[in-house]
Amino acid sequence: MTALRVSTLSEPLRTEMARLKGAGHHLLPLGGVDGNAPLLRAWAGPGLTLGRILAPMHRTGSTTYGVRLDGLAVIDCDEDDSALVAQMEARFGQSPVHVKTPRGRHLYYLAGGVMPNLRSEGLPVDIKTGPRSYVVGPHSLRPDGGFYEPVKGLLGKDALNPLPVPASPVSDPILTGHRHVELVKEAMRMVELVNDAAELQANFAGIRDDWCVDPATMPDSELSGIAGWAWKYRLENRIYRGRDSAFPVQRRALDALRSQAIGTDAIALLVLLEDQHGHHPGKRFPLDFDAMRKAGLLNLSKLRLRAARRTPHAGGRWAVAAGGSASRRISASNLCPYKVASGQRRRGGCATHA
Incomplete structure (x- = not known):
């Protein structure tokens, strides 16, 4: 049995791949958990034969392949939004070949020059081109059920328009x-x-x-x-x-705090500390409840905040070091509520984030 007659690949998929190869397009086998990882290391060299493409797909049960973009350019829209597609075609010209992806749409063109970075413009769009780039090909079926459906024209049959080259460098x-x-x-x-x-x-x-x-x-x-x-x-x-x-909050810490008499206040304090200091594990910092209230980050009374701070270990997320001191001055102007002059001791001490 040759690789062309494997039963694990659907007839439309094999037919489409054979047609694209016959039209001169370079393909590569894809697979993996998401169905879009190359199954061959040396895929960016000379064009692979159809047998070399289909064989690893058959071995792994893959039903996805890639179209290499040497000589091609694809506008890859993350959203299948008619307004977004119209915006792209108004800017770059009509594409005769559209493929609907599981989350968006591919618009095919002939390769042009240096293309703009549309992400930097806030658009959910990439422009992919070059011999070391590829997109998942039409009729591919990902392991999660996502299908790449041709919805306009046929790649390899309909003549593609060149993607316009910008009049001047975009950057x-x-x-x-x-x-x-x-x-x-x-x-x-x-x-x-x-x-x-x-x-x-x-x-x-x-x-x-x-x-x-x-x-x-x-x-x-x-x-x-x-x-x-x-x-x-x-x-x-x-x-x-x-x-x-x-930012993450440990559910075990919440469970431990709920059992306390003032657990709700302690949870509020915990979330604030995770927000402000969770990215610095082990950091020591003073608690200035006046500054916290002034910054508007918590509206609990100082009495309730002190009681929340004394909650035993807060489920392992903080510890209180009596008589601790700040290692540096932190200004309230940047909305950080832990303000104390360097070396100054505060009644109640420092909190050490776990």
Whole structure:
């Protein structure tokens, strides 16, 4: 039995892949938990034969493949919103090929020049292009049931329009010495909008090749390291988004506090401390209840706040060090409620965050 006759792949999927290969498009096998990780390491070299693409898909039970974007560009909309699609086509021209993705839409074009960073404009859109980039191909079915449905035209049949080249550069080139820092910034902007670290690294490759000075001196291993670091932060829910950020609170601590006579007040104090200092485990800081009330972060009376502070260990989340002193001055002007002059002792001492 040849790879073309495997029974685990649906007939429409195999037919579409064979048609795209016949039309000259380069494909690659995808798989993994999300169905979008390359199943071959050396996929970015010369075009793979259809047999080499289908064989690993058959072995792993995968029903997803990728379309490599050498010579192509895809406007990847995170939302299948008709107004957003119309906005993109008004700006970049009509796309004759649309593929509906599980959460948005792919608009296909011929590759152009350096493209704008639409994320920096607040749009839920990426432009993907280049031989080291890919998108999940039409008729793919992800393990979670997400389907890539052709809804307009056929890739490899309908003539694609070129993505217009901007009249002038949209941004200055990223100079050597600044590339790593700029990619870290891009990682924080992109990491919650991709499906895995591999997709993030593929986006970095496009930024490096198109925007960075002397891209040949920035190896793939550096891109992989940045992508892995950013993805780890995402999995650990450590992406900071200002006041839109979330922070964890241990349920066991809440359970312990609920059993106390003033447990509700202690829970309020715990949440405030996690908000202000949870990102600095083990930090010592003074509690100034006057400043806390003045800042409007808690409206409990000082008597109730003192009682909440004395709650035994707060479920293991804080301890009180009697007679403690501040190690530095913290100004109330930045809304931090723990204000005391350096070295000054406060009655009741410092709280040490666990």
